[in-house]
Each structure stands twice: as C-alpha cells, then as structure tokens.
Amino acid sequence: MGLRKSAGKVRNKLFGRQPSSGTNANLPDDEIELLESLYPAVPDIEEQQKLAVKRKVAFIAWNGPIMKIQGFYYLENIPLPDEDMVRKRLVLMDKNKKKIYIPLSDIPLGSVDSTLPEDVKQKYRWAGFEGTIHFASIMPNNMPLPESVYHVFIDIDIQVSGGKRHLKRYPLGNIERFLEHQFYTAKMEYFSARREMKFNLLVTYDKANKTLRIESVKLKDLDPSAFNLEKTKKGSLFYRFMRSKGFRAFYRVFKLLPLQQKKVLFASDSREELSGNFKFVFDEMVRRGLDLDYHFMLKKGIAAEKSYKEIVKLAYHLATAKFILLDDFYPMVYPLKIRKNAELVQLWHAVGAFKTFGFSRLGRPGGPSPKSKNHRNYTKAIVSSHNIAKHYAEGFGIDIEKVIPTGIPRTDVFFDGHYQEQVKASLYREYPFLKGKKVIMFAPTFRGNGQQSAHFPIEVLHLDKLYHELKEEYVFLFKIHPFVKNDFSIPYEYSDFFYDFSSYREINDLLFITDILITDYSSVCFEFALLNRPMLFFAFDVEEYVRKRDFYYDYKTFIPGPLIRNTDEMIETIKTEQFDLHKIKPFVQYFFDDTDGKSSARVVDQIILQENGPDEEKAARFLGGH
Incomplete structure (x- = not known):
C-alpha cells in the first residue's frame, strides 16, 4: 500500500496538469526508475497486442528555440x-x-482532426494533446537544453476501472514534413552575473x-568577469580603500567646512549627460x-570607474552642498550621515508604483538585507501621487512624511504641445518611414536579476506572423532595455x-509618435497613459514574474489595457481594436495628483525654495492623513 502511494506521488510529479512554460518536470533517477518499475513503459507482448496504439502528430511549428506541437494519442x-x-x-x-x-x-480529439468519424471522436474524446516547449529555458533556473x-518520444498514461493503469511510450512517427529542408536551427542563450552560455539547437528527422532528433551544441560557456581585459584600478587594494573608508574619511573632514547654502549637486551613476528629471x-x-x-x-553606470580626484571631489561636494539631487540608485552616498540642514533628494527616474523594489x-530572493543602509538617508523623495507615497516610503525605508507628491518633472512634456510637435517633426525628418503608417512600439523590461544577467527572450514574438498580418497599416519599433545583453x-x-x-535615449520622445504601446512590466505605461492611447500588456511569463518579483497591485486589475500571452492574441487585439481604453482615465487619476505640466516647478518650489505655494493646502491634507 505504501509503495502504491509513493508511486502515485511520483506519477503526479511526472504528469503535472499544467503545460510546459519554460520549466521542465525533471525528477531524480531513483523516482523515474520507481515509476517505470511499477508501470513499465513497454508492456509484455500480450499486453501490446491488446492495446494497439493510434497516434498522430498533426502540427509542429518553430519560432526560434520554441516548438509548438499538436496531435492525438x-x-x-x-x-x-x-x-x-x-495524461x-x-x-x-x-x-x-x-x-527530460x-x-x-x-x-479534445475533434479539435485536432475534425475528419475522424464522430463515434471515434466521442469514444476517444480526450486523446488530443498540445504543448509549447521553450528549449532555451527548459531546465531549472531557466537554463537551456543541456549539450x-x-x-523525442511521447508517453500516454491512462487510468481505467479497478485501479489499473496503462503507460506506453512511442516515437512521434513520421514528422519529416514539418521540417523545411529536413532540418531546423536556432540559437539558445543564457545570462547570469557569473555565466554566459550560447548553444546551437539543431533539429532533424x-x-x-x-x-525528432534534437541536438544541443554548446558554443560558449564563460564567466564574463574573467574576461575583463581592461586595466583598471578597481582590483587594487588602495582603490577599494579610497572608494570606501578613504572616501568616508574625506567626507567627515569636509563636513567641518561651512554648508554652502546655494550649492546644488546633481549626482548620478546611471547617466553621463544631464537628462531625465535632472534636466527638467x-x-x-x-x-x-x-x-x-x-x-x-555624472557617470554612465555604477560600474564606471571614478578617478581618485573624482572620489575626493565627490566627498567634498556631498559634504558642503545644501541640495544633493539623485535620480537613481547611488551606492556611495548611503553609508554617509547627511549633515544637518542639508537635503538629500531622490528624484527617482520611474513614474508610479508597479514592481516591488528596495x-x-x-x-x-534578491531582496536587501534588513541591515542595509541603501536609500535610508534620503531627506526627501518625489512621487507622482499621494496614493503611492506609502510604497516609496516602504521601498526606500524612510518616513512617509519625507515622500512628496510633486509629480515627476520629465512628464511635463506630455502637457507641452509645442514641444511634442517639435519632437514629432524632428523624428519624421530623421526617420521618414514613420510617416504614413501607424506606429507600434514594443518596450518591455528586461528579465534577470540585474544588469549582469539582463536579457529578453525575443523569440517569444513570432516576427513572421506580425509582419504578414500588420505590415500594410503599421510599422513596429523595438525599444529594448539598454541592459539587455542577448x-x-x-x-x-x-x-x-x-x-x-x-539606442534612442529618450523613450518619452518616441511615445509622441506611438499609436499603440506594447509593454509588460515596465513603468513606461504611466507616461503613455497621459496620452490616452492604446496599450497592450504582453505578459507571457506573468506567473513567474509574480513569483519572483511581485507587484504592489494585482497585475490583472492594475494594467490599463488587455493582457495578452502570445503573438496570435497580440495580432487579434490590434486588428479588432479591443484596447480597453476606458481603463486609462481612472488609471491616470490614481497615479497622478496633477496633470498640468508643472511638476518641475513644484520640485523647485517645495524642495529647492522650500515653499508650498499653491499646493500648501493639499500637502497639509496629505501629511495630516498619515
């Protein structure tokens, strides 16, 4: 009895009800052997004679390393x-x-082959099968198919009366017609902070x-950090000392100098030029x-090396500036105790509150240590609405009274018609193919835990289908996150x-010529909502994203547009114009306190000049409510 229960558990693991979506159903060899010893995959001759197999693969299609299959058995x-x-x-x-x-x-069998006799379709109603297999992320941790x-075989497991089961394994049959030129190839890639891999997937009959015969050939497997050939100071003991203890020592010395009431420091480790909220x-x-x-x-990224002179200069300005303005994560400032009467202000680059952070x-997994000092020393942080202040206070680990709903400066352009017309005219001059067609922009966020492992599985889009279905009326722009490495x-x-x-820097400028935005979990949806235009949310991996990253709101009820899971749904939604536009107005009302194009002015008034001005009564109500 115990053995049968154990086998039942193993069988449930092996034959999960959900279709494959990138993670496989691998089991230890001992569990596989247990199952197959109890229920042999190949019964004896007498059993085989009783159980003639009827199976057919009706459809196989490829898009990159993704295979779709349908048939009956x-x-x-x-x-x-x-x-x-x-199963x-x-x-x-x-x-x-x-x-594997x-x-x-x-x-249903009838959905696979409608030409079968009606009595066969009814008798073997649930003989049909289908699946989507992503060979580039089939293994645990979304790794590709091993070399x-x-x-490829197909198993069928049937439970009949009396507790008896039949388990049979057969090859797919003659599927050569589904392989144009008798073979198919695709690339598979994997990225993490410590590993980059590339494979060729070769499929033949x-x-x-x-x-099917499937061969996975490994082309590359390396630790990218081991191939950094640039000679830098980073590895030296003295440089590490200067960036940490030395830097903080200089800061403490410079704090002995008078605070310069008119000094404003713009500090960023994510941009080399004055842009975004900083510029406004x-x-x-x-x-x-x-x-x-x-x-x-200003530096291009956190990994960009600061010279010794820059380290000392940074310590001096941080210690003597009345106003220190940040626009993103800035690790060197967090261990510092900001001096009395100085302001460390986070002009966070993102709008709204979407994915959980900080x-x-x-x-x-991947969250900060409770002892982390990151973000905690901000004296003020700006947000777009009082409704999301609590999320930023939690994410930054600061008191909610320090979170000020000024609005986001770089959204001011969405209320400046003259600026928008200038941008559109400039884009049309530089890219004349944008004129005369409707513009779809695809702007997803990256997958991975950060910059070192950032990637996006572009193969989830079926380019051939998009081209043939939409090319007459639209053009399709890719705006892939700059971190993406594949x-x-x-x-x-x-x-x-x-x-x-x-590579086009300002995504907001591109939004002005965009008729339909396709995104997933990116905060670009907040800005685009201000234009009251259609959005589609291509969340093919939303369950995994919820599991690993999570959101401040229920994703399905949050998004101001339809949720789509594949290319066919994308095309159908665009063609039928089922955009759920009625969701946009309440979305904007919730995530923006003001839609007047004066966010930059409010930042200057309330943070730099430290005047509440016309917003005094509203600010008082907000603070009083908490």
Missing part, C-alpha cells in the same frame, strides 16, 4: 471520455538514456527511429534665474516593418 478499445483519466508527456531521451519529461495539455543528442529641474531653476551654484557628478522586497537582429526580409530604436 490513444490506445484502441480504451475509451477516453474523462479528461482526468489520461500525456513528451520525453527527451539522450544517448545515455537520461530523460515535458507535460502536455489534453485537448547532448536527444530523441531520425528516419530509423521515426522521430535644472532648466526650471535656470529659467527662473535662481542664484545657485550648480555642480555635476525594502519592499525584504525576505524575498543578441538580436531584425531579419532582412522584414526590415521594411521592424525597426530597432533601442
């Missing part, structure tokens, strides 16, 4: 009227007989075994002719429809 004279009595799976078996199991979805040669606040101060002393410490992720190139035969704008 049943044992003659074993009726399948109940979906719960049958099917693909089995990838390498030359050493090691197996991939659950399939059970579907080896595999043959094995005539001898009448099934600076331009507003200059426009007013304020008598202030401006200084700029101390909102305490206790979660290779992506537009096939030349689609180059009159797809265009890569990933």
